Amino acid sequence: MKKSTLALAVSFGVMATQAGAAGFLEDSKATISSRTMYFENDSREGGADQRETAEGLLFNFISGYTPGTVGFGLDVQGMTGIHLGGGIEGHDATTANTFFPTDTDGSSVDTWSRLGANAKVKLSKSELKIGNALQPNLPILVANDGRLLPQTFSGGTIQSKEIDNLTINAGKLEHQAARASSNYSGLSVNGATRDSNNFVFGGLDYKVTKDLTLQYYYSNLEDFYKQHFLGLVHVLPIGEDQSFKTDLRYFDSSSDGKNGQGASGYGFNNNGGYAKHAGEVDNKTWTAMFTYTLGGHALMVGHQRVNDDGGFVWLNQGSVRDGNNRPDGEGGSSFYLFTDSMINQFARAGENTTFGQYSYDFARLGVPGLKAAFAYLHGTDIKAVAGAADQSHASEWERDVRVDYVFQDGPLKGFGATLRRGNYRGDAAGIQDQDQTRLIFNYTYAFK
Secondary structure (H helix, E strand, O other), rough: OOHHHHHHHHHHHHHOOOOOOOOOOOOEEEEEEEEEEEHHHHHOOOOOEEEEEEEEEEEEEOOOOOOOEEEEEEEEEEEEEEEEEEEOOOOOOOOOOOOOEOOOOOOOOOEEEEEEEEEEEEOOOOOEEEEEEEEEEEOEEOOOOOOOOOEEEEEEEEOOOOOOOEEEEEEEEEEEEEEOOOEEEEOOOOOOOEEEOEEEEEEEEEEEOOOEEEEEEEEEEEEOOEEEEEEEEEEEEEEEEEEEEEEEEEEEEOOOOOHOOOOOOOOOOOOOOOOOOOOOOOOEEEEEEEEEEEEEEOOOOOOEEEEOOOOOOOEOOOOOOOOOOOOOOOOOOOOOOOOOOOOOOOOOOOEEEEEEEEEEEEEHHHHOOEEEEEEEEEEEEEEOOOOOOOOEEEEEEEEEEEEEEEEEOOOOOOEEEEEEEEEEEEEOOOOEEEEEEEEEEEEEEEEE
């Protein structure tokens, strides 16, 4: 039995004897969410097209805490995906499907399910969680929720707010279940064929003033990479209905263990771009974003620079495959940069990306619940892989449009719809042009 599973079982046993105590049930919340999604990916260069529809159901129970100096609690999560139709054109057993799990012949399965739970302990202003339904949202790790159901992790995390204006986060993660998988797999990086079960991290968010926050985080995926993060967020109020936000982020990543030794299976593919030392993690990336808000209008502009030595690295499922030669975990990961856009990442060596987004909240025009956003990203100076023709001026761009509406009252109160459309084009080797559409219907019911 894995240590994390044993710890979860022991904690559950302790809580079971106290479940009737005040606080555990009285402060609990239970919801069931439905997400119906149509996903279309149109390859513009002759690749396989994908048109697929599915229904996702997500149940969440979040308990309160038992009384006493040390409080105990339990969070439970269950999810299931139901395939409604469609698939990938010309699929086979090696097809990678990031939308829905696949069968042995590469076709989408009819249904899949996953059950998870986190035992939790609270002492003063510190909280410990141990389980397999963790969904971190931190600068060094962002759980992905870009398809039908969310990605989850197994391990333990702790958050402390004992010191005023200071939040400390730390943890160790061992496995992940991807957004389109019922199975847990190891942790890896893009392109690797081996994995690790040891991702440790720690960091802090310090609120210097009510408008200024400073951040530092460190993470280490054993045998793959070490990463430092520095962040600054400042919001400057301007009058009654205006503000100017500055968001600065810097990542410094280097190899760890077998990755730096060139061991087979531990290489990073540098997102298909150049690497000073093939397969090795070696990167510095900075980004700066500035957002001006006026009433319902918000205009954001920014720039990102990936250094010349290698691509930006983040936690991924790599190219690890299961017993049916399918990508293990059915892929999909996120990272803490604005360039993690609908289709592409703009994270290759040497890349300079200028980006912007305009959004509007139609509540200012008397239509609460309606929002729209338009984003554009343009990356240049992408470095080619070693030995390829000179592509020092290769470029790529992406245009994304998003419209959201949530009913505010009436029998459909809380029912939401989202339409997203993305267009991607690039002229560097290995970059395939794509058009992508997502139509999503969401509804969450909270049990009283």
